[in-house]
Amino acid sequence: MSRHLPVYLLLDCSESMVGPPLDAVEVGVHSMLQALKRNPYALETVNLSLITFDAKARIIQPLSDVVSVAPPILSIKPGTALGAALTLLRESIERDLVKTTREVKGDWRPLVFILTDGSPTDDWRGPADRLKNAKSSLASIYAIGCGEEADFTILNQVADVCIHMASLSPESLAKLFVWLSASVQSMSSAPDDAIDLRKIPLEKGLELVDQADPPNRSSTADRRQYLHVMCCRTKRFYLLRYVQDPFNHGFVCQDAVPLPDDFFSEGAVKSPPIDANLLNGSAPCPYCHNEEWAQCGFCKHLFCFDPSSVGMKLTCPVCEMTLTMSLDGGGDFSVDGSQG
Ligand SMILES: [Zn+2]
Ligand SMILES: [Zn+2]
Structure with a gap:
């Protein structure tokens, strides 16, 4: 042998x-x-x-x-x-x-x-x-x-x-x-x-990497924020990625990417809520191209929505409660973020 x-x-x-x-x-x-x-x-x-x-x-x-x-x-x-x-x-x-x-x-x-x-x-x-x-x-x-x-x-x-x-x-x-x-x-x-x-x-x-002098990335936990958003039309999840803004306080939207359907099959990892006021910009839903996202006031999940529907009645795709939408970023609600 x-x-x-x-x-x-x-x-x-x-x-x-x-x-x-x-x-x-x-x-x-x-x-x-x-x-x-x-x-x-x-x-x-x-x-x-x-x-x-x-x-x-x-x-x-x-x-x-x-x-x-x-x-x-x-x-x-x-x-x-x-x-x-x-x-x-x-x-x-x-x-x-x-x-x-x-x-x-x-x-x-x-x-x-x-x-x-x-x-x-x-x-x-x-x-x-x-x-x-x-x-x-x-x-x-x-x-x-x-x-x-x-x-x-x-x-x-x-x-x-x-x-x-x-x-x-x-x-x-x-x-x-x-x-x-x-x-x-x-x-x-x-x-x-x-x-x-x-x-x-x-x-x-x-x-x-020089082990005596490694590149300093110790504050990585703060450098990006990931949001899990449900598409209100397809009910599929996508990931909205924000990276730390090098010039200003807060995070800028990088992109939105579809998540596989089995993504949550073993339970999501929750990290502390973050302040939505620190999140700047958005990216369209990769499934239906809705331009904005919002947070349900009842179940706290995030979902995509069409900004032209502001003021109209909507149904949360996650908990199916009826909501009247106002634009995100305006209030001081916080959302669940996650770091991968
Ligand atoms: Zn969508
Ligand atoms: Zn809901």
């Missing part, structure tokens, strides 16, 4: 990844799999596992040889449960790896890649410590923080090496998976427990 190189991909599927970034991650994993299946060393050596995390963490692909791995279908949910993902990772490492004994040479030290674009919404510190403090640390952990919101003060404490990818564009994500694939292939041809992937040249758009 040959020794295996276990490779774990931990993929952030929180709502901030909705749309093109998540599609690009799916495509990236797919092309990485194809490359590994063509590489004789990888075929022989690599065992791959995929773990996703949002409000919960799941092993969507248990550790197995690359031939048995099917391309994953990823879906978006609220939340960034990095701590839960690290716990699943540790349990899998402890359970699924062949350990070295007097008779058998066990598996190589696992390679772990964490791909995330935000800050954890659960307790990550305990799980990170348990992973690192286990006998001589269980794995080589690489964290790839994407976009401007990745919190390297946290990732630094979780990973051995942090890489910053400034853009979350599909092109950048494709390059990231080229690098991941090259790294895994290179390791599989000459496995070594003292892995240092820093020797493998980074693709353009990727940058090693």
Whole structure:
């Protein structure tokens, strides 16, 4: 039996990844799999596992040889449960790896890649410590923080090496998976427990983070606000994204993106209410193109509405109470926000 190189991909599927970034991650994993299946060393050596995390963490692909791995279908949910993902990772490492004994040479030290674009919404510190403090640390952990919101003060404490990818564009994500694939292939041809992937040249758009001086993004929680809005015509949810206004107090609307129908299937993660007066601008409903959103005075849910209907009677699409609308932003009501 040959020794295996276990490779774990931990993929952030929180709502901030909705749309093109998540599609690009799916495509990236797919092309990485194809490359590994063509590489004789990888075929022989690599065992791959995929773990996703949002409000919960799941092993969507248990550790197995690359031939048995099917391309994953990823879906978006609220939340960034990095701590839960690290716990699943540790349990899998402890359970699924062949350990070295007097008779058998066990598996190589696992390679772990964490791909995330935000800050954890659960307790990550305990799980990170348990992973690192286990006998001589269980794995080589690489964290790839994407976009401007990745919190390297946290990732630094979780990973051995942090890489910053400034853009979350599909092109950048494709390059990231080229690098991941090259790294895994290179390791599989000459496995070594003292892995240092820093020797493998980074693709353009990727940058090693100086761990002594990480980019300061500690106030990420305040940098964006996400609203869940129900379309009053289709009754489907979309995500209205606001980013901190660099010039003024408050947030400006970035875009509105459809949410998958199973988005709330495991319960929404609520964060403290925010002041609607701090939210500037809006984006049309991606389903019916209504230009505004409002909050139901009864059930407090948000829904899209047509500004020309101000003053007329409307029915809340969530609780079906009859409402008379006045424009949002004028009053001082607050709305439920969420951070993915
Ligand atoms: Zn609508
Ligand atoms: Zn309502």
